[in-house]
Amino acid sequence: MKISLSTSCKQIAVEPPLVNFQGTNNTLNLEPFFRRKDKVVFVMGATGTGKSRLAIDLATRFPAEIINSDKIQVYKGLKVLTNKVTEKECCGVPHHLLGIADPNSNFTVADFRRHASSTINSIVVGKRCLPILAGGSNSFIESLVEEEPEFRYRYDCCFLWVDVSLPILNSFVSERVDRMLENGLVNEVRSLFDPNGLGNDYGHGIRRAIGVPELDAFLRAEMDSATDDKTRSRILKAAILKIKENTIKLACRQRQKIHRLQSKWRGWNNLHRIDATEVFLQLDSEDYSSDNAWETLVVKPSFKIVDQFLSE
Numbered sequence: 001m002k003i004s005l006s007t008s009c010k011q012i013a014v015e016p017p018l019v020n021f022q023g024t025n026n027t028l029n030l031e032p033f034f035r036r037k038d039k040v041v042f043v044m045g046a047t048g049t050g051k052s053r054l055a056i057d058l059a060t061r062f063p064a065e066i067i068n069s070d071k072i073q074v075y076k077g078l079k080v081l082t083n084k085v086t087e088k089e090c091c092g093v094p095h096h097l098l099g100i101a102d103p104n105s106n107f108t109v110a111d112f113r114r115h116a117s118s119t120i121n122s123i124v125v126g127k128r129c130l131p132i133l134a135g136g137s138n139s140f141i142e143s144l145v146e147e148e149p150e151f152r153y154r155y156d157c158c159f160l161w162v163d164v165s166l167p168i169l170n171s172f173v174s175e176r177v178d179r180m181l182e183n184g185l186v187n188e189v190r191s192l193f194d195p196n197g198l199g200n201d202y203g204h205g206i207r208r209a210i211g212v213p214e215l216d217a218f219l220r221a222e223m224d225s226a227t228d229d230k231t232r233s234r235i236l237k238a239a240i241l242k243i244k245e246n247t248i249k250l251a252c253r254q255r256q257k258i259h260r261l262q263s264k265w266r267g268w269n270n271l272h273r274i275d276a277t278e279v280f281l282q283l284d285s286e287d288y289s290s291d292n293a294w295e296t297l298v299v300k301p302s303f304k305i306v307d308q309f310l311s312e
């Protein structure tokens, strides 16, 4: 059942008890001792596993808002290449820290901590809603959860890890790159390209996105009148292959990092692995079995975990 965000905002933060001592008119506020922590949900996982979709599915069932924790999607631009959710996919759920930073700036881990903390606070205190952080940048999540004492003091966390077996995920992300190409990936990157080489700092801002450095040689070849079409096409094919390879490497690294986090610190003990492999195996089928599998194998168990977490 879908709960409309505007009509129902379940109270997540619990008011502290007020203790009245008999014989006096004084009411003693024991907030520092009895205050229940507010709740935050994280949706983690490698690129391509469906984190954004799950976050939206949860946010249409609980009164919640989503905060992006992907270090590249935080920048304005490159919607196709960075796989940002579209307005339609958002289903009316407010998204924060998505496409907000200047693509030429460097949005650091410290920037994320600062912005995410104040956004979480405004969602919890201002709107009495649940913040759901969704994104694959584990360094952002790690730093918020581990390095900010105030965050640990104020919030209880529940981590949902959407996982897909790597060989299955590999073929999916490779096909996703093909779809991105059909949707204008090269044009997007071309719009960032500076033929004079100035500004093409691939260690900086949005230009670190997989797909930007890989297309450099092709975009240069395009500008070079001495390069023939056949050579250009060969360079483009090599770039596409590299984008696929690097995306797959990223997925492997992201998965390893979650394993490392899980075994590292007891604060990560509320981490739940949701296996979505079967959903991806059903993707090519003609009927709606993939959507059904997503609902049964991913959304339902995640809903149960979050529901239980909110009632603790």
Ligand code: ATP
Pocket (backbone or CB within 6 Å): 070, 071, 072, 073, 081, 082, 083, 136, 137, 138, 139, 140, 208, 209, 210, 211, 250, 254
């Ligand atoms: P690291 O310490 O390796 O940067 P991280 O956890 O901070 O890891 P990741 O989300 O794993 O961050 O991103 C690592 C790199 O992967 C980014 O610097 C970028 O090159 C690429 N990347 C991440 N997200 C995207 C995206 N949405 N689109 C394109 N490239 C991405």
